Amino acid sequence: MRLVIIDNHPLIRRGLVSLFSYSGIMEVLGEATNRKEAINLLQTVKPDIAIVDLRLGDESGIELIKEAIDLGIASKFVILTSSTTEEDFRKAKEIGVAGYLLKEALPEELLHAVQMIGKGRKYYDPTVLDLMMKEKNLPDKPSHVEQLTPKEMEILIELGKGHSNKEISKTLYITEFTVKKHVSQVFAKLGLADRTQAALYANAKGLVKYVINS
Structure with a gap:
């Protein structure tokens, strides 16, 4: 996997290169x-x-990514920042960043x-998702999760x-129609309006666990 690092802080760049x-x-x-420098690179x-980096000194990482996309650069873009504000997160999602x-x-x-x-996945920091959930006053009752069937919990x-319905279908070996049905049931039981709220809820609850491949 081939990467470039765009950040105006030398220590951050060196740390990321080493990592x-x-x-x-x-x-x-x-x-x-x-x-x-970034566009040329x-x-x-x-x-x-x-x-x-979200903020490159006096310049904007968001605007840089927009320009790169307009120029037809096909790289996946990942914002690295200390900002947990909803506005910054929303702007990043709107331009289609991968992380x-x-x-x-x-x-x-x-x-x-x-x-x-x-x-090919997207990754949003769980801390940010948790804050977004709290700000939007999403449901936060443990009993709601307990109402889900094992299959609904997997969904x-x-x-x-x-993941999309098609991806879930392949992962769980069920039809897309069945996935759609389960998704609707999850929304109803948890009082969620859409997939974004469901993603926020699942991550804030610590349900999404990953294993780092060595």
């Missing part, structure tokens, strides 16, 4: 500190994933997140991973 290089399955192709090396990670995350979580994103966990 990803140590993994043995990721190669850091280059670094950039601002918009101009992205066009030159064409990485699989670009790790982008939103916090700089406070543990090294193994960052590695895991990048691995997931490299496989909820898959929703927490951001």
